[in-house]
Amino acid sequence: MADHIPSPVEPSPATTPDETTPVGAQSLSSSSSSQTITNDSEPTKPTAKSTHRSRKQQREDDRANWVNGKRPKGYRTPEGREAAEKCKNYKSGVSIPYLTHSCKTYEGVLKHAILGAIRSGGLSYGAKALVNLCLGMLKVMKGKGSFLTVAKDAFTGADALRFGSFFGMFSFLWKLVNNGLTLYRGTDDRINGAIAGAIAGLALFIEAPERRVTFAQQMFIRSMQGVYNAGKYRGQFSFRHGDALLFAIGSAQVMYAYTMHPDTIPKEFFQFMVKTARVPAEALAMNRTRVRGFPLDLKQVRAMVDRFNPTALTLETVANMSETVEALPCAGLHPWVDSCRETNIDRFVGVTKTIFPVYATLNFVPLVVLRMKRLLKDPVNVLSKTTFNTLRSSAFLAVFVALYQTQICTHRNLLNAGWKLGNSKYLYWLFGLVSAVSAIMVEQESRRAELAFYVIPKAADSLYRILYRKNWVKGVRHWEVMTFSFAMSLVMSFYQREEQVLSPFVTKMIYHILGKN
Template sequence: MSNSSVTSSLTAPDLGDGPLMTKSSPTSSNNTPKMPSSDRSRKPHKDDDRANWINGKRPKGYRTPEGREAAEKSKHYKSGTTIPHLVYPCDTYEGVLRHAVLGAIRSAGVSYGAKALVNLCLGMLKVMKGKVSFAKVLKDSFAGQDAIRFGSFFGTFSFLWKLVNNGLKLYRGTDDRVNGAIAGAIAGLSILIENHERRKTFAQQMFIRSMQGVYHAGKHRGQFSFRHGDALLFAFASAQVMYAYTMHPDTIPKEFFGFMVKTARVPAEALAINRNMVRGFPLDLKQVRAMIDRHRPTKLAIETVSNMSENASVLPCAALHPWIDSCKKNNVERFVQVTKEIFPVYATLNFVPLLVLRMKRLAKDPINVVSKTTFNTLRSSVFLAIFVAGYQTQICTHRNLLLAGLPLGNSKYLYWFIGLVCAGVSIMVEQESRRAELAMYVLPKAAESLYKILYNKKLVKGVKHWDVMMFSFAMSIIMSFYQKEQQVLSPFVTRLIYHVLGRS
C-alpha cells in the first residue's frame, strides 16, 4: 500500500472536537432556549423552534438550534495551532501581494513538512520489516517528488486564494461569499501541479466535502435533515466498493484493490475464478488445484477440490482459505491479524497530526490526549477488522448453506448485498463523529467504480479534464462557506484549511 493511498485513506485523522459552548448565538433572540450540552448526539433538538414559523415559511437568516450550536463549536475548530501565521496588512494592492507571498511560503512549508513526516513514519514500518533501508526512506520522504509536489500544490493554492480573495475585497469594497467563491475556483487550478492520480483523488474528495457542506447548510436552515445519513451513506458506498472488489476490480484503484486483497487474504486468483463462475464459465479444476497448492493447503482442502465438478456453482471455502479447514478459526484469525496490521497505520495517521497541529493541547494535558488518541486508534482498527471478518463470515455462511442443500445460487448482486450488511454493522463501532469522514472517503471510490461500469457499458460518456473542473467547482463552494459559514464544513476540513492555509 503506497504512501499516497494511506495518506488519503479512510483513516483521515480525527483532530478532535473543541469544547461545546452552551450559550445561544449572539444573533438569536432572547427567547431562544438553551441548547443541549452534548456535542455527540445528532438527534433533532427537543427545543427545535421550527414549529413557530409564520405560515410554515422559513424566516430570512433563520438557523435551527443545531445550526446555532454548530456555529458556536466552529469557533474552536481553529484552536491548538502552534504554527505562526504570516500575515501582512491588505490595505493596498502591494500589501495584498505581500500577504499572498508570505501565506504561500507558510502553506508550502507546513504541507511539505507534514507530508514528509507522514511518509517517514509510514516508511519506518517497512524499515522495521526489513523491506527497505532507513537511508532510502529518509531520502524518499524529504527529497522525493511526493512531498515536494504536495507542498508546491498547497503553496500555490494559498497564493492564488489569498491574492484573488483579498484583491476582490479591496476592489469591490466588500467581504462576502462571492470573493471566496471566485478565489476558490481560480485557486483550484493549482491542482495541475499534482499528478493525474492525486488530482483525481483530491477532486473526488473535495467534491464530496462540498456537497456535505451544502447538505449541512440546508440542515442548519431547517430545510431538511436525515438521521444516521452518514452511516447509511457509508454502507451503500461500501456495498458498491465490495461489488467492484469481487466482480469489477478494474474499476477501483490498483493500489486500493491490492490493499483489499492483502487485508482479506482471499487469493486474487480465487476472486477471478469466482467471477468467471458467476458469469457462467465452466470451472478449470487444474487452475483451482494450482491455486491452493501455492497457499499451503490442508488435506481436507486438497480432497475437497479434487472432488469438485466443472459445473460447480461456487468455489467452496476450501478454495477461499485452503490453509485452515475451519471457517470460524479463519475468520477469528482474520479479525486478530487485521487489527494488528492496521493499528500502526492508524497510529501514524492519528498521532502525526497530533504532534504537528495540537502540540499546545498535548503539552497541557498529555495523559488525557494520548490515552484518547490511543483508544480511538484501537477503535478504528477494530472497526476495519469487523468489516473484513464480517464480510468473510457471510461468504463462508453462504457456501455452507449451499452445501446444506439450500438453493441460494451465486448471483453477482449477492456480493453487493453482503457488503451492505457488513458495512452497516461495522460502522456502528466507530465513533459517531468519524462516520461522516469514513463515508466521505469511500463514496468517491464507489462513484468512480459505478461510473466506470456504466462507461464500459456505453451508458455514459467521458469528460476531458473533469478532475480539474470538479476540483475548482468544489473549492469554489468550500471557500465560499469558509468565508462566511464555516460551521457547515466538517471540522476536519475547517482545521485543514486553517492550519495549512491560514487566514484569508
C-alpha cells in the first residue's frame, strides 16, 4: 500500500523561495507582483485634461495630411469626406463629388447645358446690373443724373446684356463639351476640362473688343497662379511674398506709363488716376516735355495755374520760371497750396473719402449676392468685418497716392536746393516701386494677390504697347481670345480635378456662376 501512497508534491524552482531571501523581502515581492497584476487588469481612466490633449493631437495629426493644414472643400459633406478619405494626398487632386454632375445620355447633357446657361446668364446679368446701378447711384448723389436714367442704363444697357450673354454662352459650351466628352470617353479627367475650357473660351467674342483684353489678362494671370500653386503644393518651388513683389513691379510700370506714356493705359483708367492723384493732366504733359528735352511754353504754364486758384508764391514762381527748367516745380503740380506737406495730407484724406464708396460697393455687393446665408447667420460680425476691410483698402490707396506725390515733391525740393539729381524718366518708375512696396503692407495679406492680379495685366499691356510702338514686337489679331481660351483651358482643368490650386475667389466665382459641371 505504501507504493500507492502519493508522494508530496515538490515545489517548482520558479515558486520555491530562495533560502537566502529574507522573509520580509519575499512579502514585499509578493505584494509588488500582486499590485502589478492589479494595475494590468484594471487600467486607470484618463483624465478630462488628457482626453482633451489626445483629441487635439488627433486633430493636428489629421490636419497635417492636408494641404496647408486645411481640409479640402466639401469635406464636411458625407460624399466629400468619403472621397477625400480615399486619398489623403489631396495635393495631387481629388474630385469632390459636390462639384460633379452625372449625365447618362446625350439628351441629358444638352438639357443640363441649356439649363445651366440660363442660370449662369441670368445670375451674371443681375450681378452686373446691380453693380452698375450702385455705381450710377453715386453719380445721382452728386447731382449728375436721375435715378430713372441710371436704372435704365444699368438694366437695359449693352454692358449688362453682353456680360450676361457671355457667361451664359460660356456655361453652355463648358457643360456641353465637358459632360459630352465624359459620356463619350467614359472617364472624367483633366483632358475633358482642358478641352471644354478652351472651346468655351471662344464665348469671349460676345464681349466688346475693349473688354476682351481685360478678361484675357485677368484669366491668364489666374491660370499662372494655378500653375504656381500646383508646383508649390508638390514642393517644386515656392516664393514668399511673391504677390507683394508682383504688385510692386506692376505698379512701377503703371506709374511710369501714367507719367511718361499715358496713351498706353486705358483712357478710363488714366482719368481715374488723374482724378485720384489730383495732379492736373496738363502738368503731367509739361513734365514729359522737359523730360524729353523740349522747352516749356510759359504762357501755357501760366494759363494752367490760373485755372486752379493759384497762390501768390505760385504766381511768382511761374513768372520767374525758365523755359529750360530742369523739372516742372511744385508750383505747377499743386498751384492752389504752397506747402507740400499740407497738400499731401489733403490728398490722403481726399482719396480716402473718394474711394471708400467704390470699395464699399465692391465689398458689399458680392456679400449680398454670393454670401447671403453667411450674412444672415452672423450679420453683426460679417458687416463689421466688411466695413473694416473697406476702410483698410481705402487707406491702402490713399497711402499709395500720398507717398508717390511726396517723393515727387521731395525730388523738386532737392533740385531747388542745388542737388544734381536730373529728371530721368526712370525716376518715376522707381517712385512707383517704392510707393507700392510701402502701401501694399497696409492692405490685408489675403487681398494682396488680388491687387497684384489687377495691376499686372495693365502693366503688361502698357509694356507691350510701348514695345510695339518701338517695333520690337508684332501684333496678332484676336490674340486676346486665344489667350483667354488657353487660360480657361488651364483654369477649368484645375477646377475639374485640383480646385484647391486656384484662388478662393476664382473657385467661388466659377462655382456660383457655372454651378455643377
